Amino acid sequence: MKVLIAGAGSVGRSIARDLLEHGHEVLLMDHSPSAMRVAQVAEADWMLADACELTALREAAVETMDVVVAATGDDKANLVISFLAKTEFGVPRTVARVNNPRNEWMYDTQWGVDVAVSTPRIMTAMVEEAVAVGDLVKVFTFHQSGASIVEVTLPPTSPVVGALVREIQWPGEIVLSCIMRSDRTISPSPEDTLEARDELLFVMSAEADPELLAAVLRTPPGATSPTD
Structure with missing residues (x-):
């Protein structure tokens, strides 16, 4: 490039x-x-x-x-x-x-x-990340598409800890793009297992609902809704 x-x-x-x-x-x-x-x-x-x-x-x-x-x-x-x-x-x-x-x-x-x-905005996001483990933090937004990158640090209590990536059904318009673990950057594959304190980066379209992602991170993987 x-x-x-x-x-x-x-x-x-x-x-x-x-x-x-x-x-x-x-x-x-x-x-x-x-x-x-x-x-x-x-x-x-x-x-x-x-x-x-x-x-x-x-x-x-x-x-x-x-x-x-x-x-x-x-x-x-x-x-x-x-x-x-x-x-x-x-x-x-x-x-x-x-x-x-x-x-x-x-x-x-x-x-x-x-x-x-924006350096101040990125620094703010990093501060929020440090004090809000388990919360979704918007890192930045692509102006042309309206898509955004959000980060979440998995707390030990998250039900997706220990689950394989393929076992988790992410909401539509939301893609898991990166797993950061200690000093490693992992491109997620279906067989990767999520661990406590993993930092997950998601790409979300402008239409995506971050609350749906937050719900997945709070809901045991594989659980079905009453209508399923």
Whole structure:
């Protein structure tokens, strides 16, 4: 996958390192010479240019990118970068950093933003996770589809603890996408067994009812309703 990251500050460089470790091609772009810390992410391509300018984006061949990440510290710039990437170059996926939570409402498809990442919102979710084991915590929402990712940490008392994934009937429009156990990340298979303190990540459509998922986590697997 080819990724352009606009904004080569600490956030952009961190994203670049992670993507490179996963085998992706990365171009880091920033308009500030002081941000050109090439030695810190030597495996990436670097470009000194303003990603808000069409000429710079054309020079970077943005139309060949699979993803554009607008990771600058300026919300206005991140919106412009996303808008240009989507409307002028048809980039399939845009991810934009939200610096000021008050501006989050603008990060939608009208500005070409597919995924808005708000650090304060993510931190809030992690705090909620730490104090609300067993509760569903929304991590973030995909603006284009309205789908969301939710997390739940299974308490020892959950009736699905000890059950095989194939034994649990998840509600419609809800998919178990990942099991995090200690320092392991598990792609769930039908034969995996859920354990106490597992962190489960679900992808839910906009139409899905989170209360139905919460009910499954409170109801013994395999139990039938009176109408079955």
